[in-house]
Each structure stands twice: as C-alpha cells, then as structure tokens.
Amino acid sequence: MxxxxxxxxxxxxxxxxxxxxxxxxxxxxxxxxxxxRSQIPKLAQDFDIxxxxxPVDDKVCWDVLVSETIALIAAEKATNNQRLVYLCGESxxxxxxxxxxxxxxxxxxxxxxxxxxxSFRQQPWVQWGSYLTQWLPASFYxxxxxxxxxxxxxxxxxxxxxxxxxxxxxxxxxxxxSVWRLALVRSFNVDENxxxxxxxxxxxxxxxxxxxxxxxxxxxxxxxxxPNAEMLMLAKSGHACLxxxxxDLHQIMQTQNLLNRSLVISN
Numbered sequence: 320m321x322x323x324x325x326x327x328x329x330x331x332x333x334x335x336x337x338x339x340x341x342x343x344x345x346x347x348x349x350x351x352x353x354x355x356r357s358q359i360p361k362l363a364q365d366f367d368i369x370x371x372x373x374p375v376d377d378k379v380c381w382d383v384l385v386s387e388t389i390a391l392i393a394a395e396k397a398t399n400n401q402r403l404v405y406l407c408g409e410s411x412x413x414x415x416x417x418x419x420x421x422x423x424x425x426x427x428x429x430x431x432x433x434x435x436x437x438s439f440r441q442q443p444w445v446q447w448g449s450y451l452t453q454w455l456p457a458s459f460y461x462x463x464x465x466x467x468x469x470x471x472x473x474x475x476x477x478x479x480x481x482x483x484x485x486x487x488x489x490x491x492x493x494x495x496x497s498v499w500r501l502a503l504v505r506s507f508n509v510d511e512n513x514x515x516x517x518x519x520x521x522x523x524x525x526x527x528x529x530x531x532x533x534x535x536x537x538x539x540x541x542x543x544x545x546p547n548a549e550m551l552m553l554a555k556s557g558h559a560c561l562x563x564x565x566x567d568l569h570q571i572m573q574t575q576n577l578l579n580r581s582l583v584i585s586n
Contacts, residue, residue: 346371388415
C-alpha cells in the first residue's frame with residue numbers, strides 16, 4: 320500500500336486570480352517547478368499559474384504522485400468551478416500529465432505535452448544510462464550532471480541566467496532521487512487504448528534537435544492515437560526547449576488556437 324507523502328505542492332509565481340483559467344505546469348526530472356520562469360510573464364497575461372514542485376527527498380510511486388497532484392488541482396479549481404484548466408507537462412511531467420488526464424479527466428480542459436518522457440523506453444542507450452546512474456560514485460555524480468547539460472538543452476539557444484537555473488535545478492536533486500525518478504519513467508506504461516480515451520484538445524510540442532529522447536517520433540505516435548491532438552515541431556530546439564530565448568509558449572498556444580480569449584474573458 321503506497322504511503323502518501325503530502326509534500327508535493329504548488330508554487331504560485333504570480334498573485335492568484337481565480338477569474339482566469341488555471342495553468343498547471345508539471346516539471347521535468349528536476350521536479351523544481353522553477354524552470355518555467357522565462358515563460359511566466361506572458362502566460363500570466365491570460366492565466367492563473369501554478370507550478371508543481373516535488374521535494375528532493377520525495378520517493379513515491381506513480382499512483383501516489385498522481386493522487387496528490389489531482390488533489391492539488393481539485394482544490395485550486397474549487398475556487399471557481401467554471402474556469403478552464405490547462406495542464407502542461409514537460410518531459411517527466413508529460414508522463415504525469417497523461418496519467419492525471421486518464422485518472423481525472425474532469426479536471427483538465429486542455430492538455431499540452433512538451434517532449435514527454437513517454438518515449439523513454441524507445442531509447443535503449445538512455446535506459447542503460449539510467450541504470451548506471453545508481454552505480455556512480457557519489458563524488459562523481461555532480462560532474463555527471465554537468466556533462467549531461469548538452470544532452471538536455473541546446474545551450475547556444477539559452478541565455479546565461481537560464482543555463483545557471485537549469486544547472487542549479489539538476490544539481491539540487493540528490494543521486495538517490497534521480498535514480499528513483501528514472502525508475503518511474505522506465506516503468507511508465509500507458510497503452511494506445513488508454514490514449515484513445517483522452518478527449519481533451521491536446522498539443523504535443525516536439526523538439527527537432529532533442530539529443531536526449533526521440534521526441535519527434537513520440538509526438539507523431541501520440542497525435543496519431545489521441546483523438547483531438549496536434550503536433551508542433553520546434554526544429555532547432557533541444558529537450559529543455561521552454562528555457563530557450565526564442566520559444567514563446569504563450570504565442571504557440573495562441574497560434575495553435577489553444578488560447579481562446581473569449582473563454583478567458585467570460586470566466
């Protein structure tokens with residue numbers, strides 16, 4: 320029987336406004352919820368933003384993590400049951416987002432998946448690397464995180480403050496927690512029949528220069544199976560594309576007709 324940690328929480332980067340649609344960001348492996356930073360100013364024009372943050376010592380199974388996050392979203396939506404909820408999951412958070420939508424579809428009106436780590440099992444060398452992480456000497460682990468940065472991001476497309484934020488977020492995660500989260504991603508399993516049950520308008524954003532995961536191939540698979548899904552490829556972007564200077568998530572949502580201003584105003 321899984322034990323609930325009761326430690327996951329939402330960060331509110333801007334003053335809350337329950338009259339606006341709720342935008343919930345589910346982070347990647349860092350679990351900090353802080354790496355949406357460069358996207359927040361524009362998103363805050365139309366959304367009440369919450370970023371999930373996972374404690375560095377929190378090691379729970381998918382069922383617990385899903386249940387705790389659903390409880391957080393439900394509590395936020397209770398302040399205004401009429402407003403739309405946008406669920407945006409990046410990498411690891413993309414896996415979590417899919418599980419949440421399948422478990423509690425009534426809590427999500429729009430789904431955005433950014434380089435979801437559901438493609439993890441399609442990349443054998445990444446799987447092998449994830450197993451090796453647990454055997455690294457503790458003194459070597461921080462250096463391995465630095466060495467992973469070129470795989471995680473197209474560093475030339477990211478400003479210096481965002482580079483430092485990415486490095487600090489990754490280094491803040493202890494080795495044992497990284498091993499645990501990698502194991503969660505390895506065990507992630509949502510089949511095509513389940514994906515066909517996702518009815519929400521869905522946008523899958525895939526980076527064409529993702530060196531970590533086969534995100535474009537995964538996006539093509541997802542939009543083929545999810546009934547109301549569309550794909551957007553960022554040809555030159557790396558895995559951590561939301562940190563890139565030229566990537567504007569608000570504009571992307573507007574272009575893809577996910578940002579319906581009449582709905583924003585009416586709520």
